[in-house]
Amino acid sequence: MAERVQSEIRKKLIDAFTNNESEYLSGQKLADIAGCSRTAVWKQIEELRKEGFRFEAVRRKGYKIVSIPPDMTADKITLGLKTEKLGRNLHYHDSVESTQKIAYKLAYENAVEGTVVIAEEQTAGRGRMDRKWHSPKYTGIWMSMILRPKIPIPKAPQLTLITAVGVVQAIEAVTGLLPEIKWPNDIMINGKKITGILTELQAESDRIHSVIIGIGINVNSQEEDFPEEIRPIASSLAIETDRMIDREELIRAILEKLEKLYSLYLEKGFLPIKLMWESYAVSIGKQIIARTITGEIKGKATGITEDGVLLIEDSAGELHHIYSADIKI
Numbered sequence: 604m605a606e607r608v609q610s611e612i613r614k615k616l617i618d619a620f621t622n623n624e625s626e627y628l629s630g631q632k633l634a635d636i637a638g639c640s641r642t643a644v645w646k647q648i649e650e651l652r653k654e655g656f657r658f659e660a661v662r663r664k665g666y667k668i669v670s671i672p673p674d675m676t677a678d679k680i681t682l683g684l685k686t687e688k689l690g691r692n693l694h695y696h697d698s699v700e701s702t703q704k705i706a707y708k709l710a711y712e713n714a715v716e717g718t719v720v721i722a723e724e725q726t727a728g729r730g731r732m733d734r735k736w737h738s739p740k741y742t743g744i745w746m747s748m749i750l751r752p753k754i755p756i757p758k759a760p761q762l763t764l765i766t767a768v769g770v771v772q773a774i775e776a777v778t779g780l781l782p783e784i785k786w787p788n789d790i791m792i793n794g795k796k797i798t799g800i801l802t803e804l805q806a807e808s809d810r811i812h813s814v815i816i817g818i819g820i821n822v823n824s825q826e827e828d829f830p831e832e833i834r835p836i837a838s839s840l841a842i843e844t845d846r847m848i849d850r851e852e853l854i855r856a857i858l859e860k861l862e863k864l865y866s867l868y869l870e871k872g873f874l875p876i877k878l879m880w881e882s883y884a885v886s887i888g889k890q891i892i893a894r895t896i897t898g899e900i901k902g903k904a905t906g907i908t909e910d911g912v913l914l915i916e917d918s919a920g921e922l923h924h925i926y927s928a929d930i931k932i
């Protein structure tokens with residue numbers, strides 16, 4: 604399993620280049636910023652060069668970043684990332700069974716809040732209700748994030764809804780598409796699923812230890828990348844826009860949007876998020892069928908509760924609270 608956690612020096616250098624994109628930075632300045640020797644700076648720049656970063660080096664002026672490598676790396680993702688917490692501790696893998704599994708282990712080992720695990724490929728990606736999540740190499744964003752909110756356990760599903768809002772906003776900002784949310788966590792474009800979110804909890808008695816939020820986005824997948832049986836219901840951002848999408852840019856946008864929404868939530872509670880979620884929701888106000896483990900409920904989706912529970916009013920006027928189901932519109 605190939606993994607490289609970014610060294611502190613490397614992170615500081617990348618931040619310095621990010622914040623001064625069009626400027627030359629001298630070796631001494633970089634050494635001061637990274638708190639290391641000029642030799643250490645030079646070594647790191649050589650390492651980055653080997654990974655495909657291109658720098659222009661001018662005598663007496665220093666280094667300027669010219670281009671970044673074509674494949675995704677932790678450095679490329681954090682280049683330009685404007686968050687304080689989310690994604691600051693980034694674990695990037697080439698191939699894993701499931702990023703959820705790795706994040707789970709890291710959370711157990713007390714990884715900081717905001718730790719993110721990203722993989723180019725998952726060989727055993729997991730979806731909701733024990734389904735498989737197809738995650739072929741280089742085509743999507745397969746990531747898991749560790750949060751440690753001090754909220755009561757029953758409120759944890761709200762985090763799924765926050766994530767859905769953040770992902771919708773990020774997709775909109777990067778691609779110009781206008782995605783919709785299908786309760787509880789499917790992000791749809793033109794009636795096809797683009798993104799799934801899987802939220803899992805580590806809790807002790809009445810306290811949340813950590814929440815692992817898994818996000819799977821079909822970004823640059825083409826139709827043939829999907830198994831035949833899901834082709835009628837799944838799509839990707841590339842298919843919908845007819846162009847390749849920069850995955851790193853989208854990851855950064857997601858982390859930045861989510862950080863803002865998560866702070867808003869911790870400060871002001873769920874109401875502002877609920878209103879945003881409802882404005883993106885495709886099912887609210889419509890006749891739907893909810894397939895739960897105990898059977899089907901048909902009726903009009905009237906909204907969600909404070910705890911993210913879907914409300915359906917049936918033809919007899921009875922209100923049903925839906926905690927877990929597949930929704931058909």
Ligand code: BTN
Pocket residue numbers: 700701702703725727728729730731732734736738744745746747788789798799800801817818819820
């Ligand atoms: C769904 O069923 O809609 C949820 C899909 C969640 C998939 C993501 S991909 C990253 C993370 N790792 C996994 O194994 N699953 C989640």
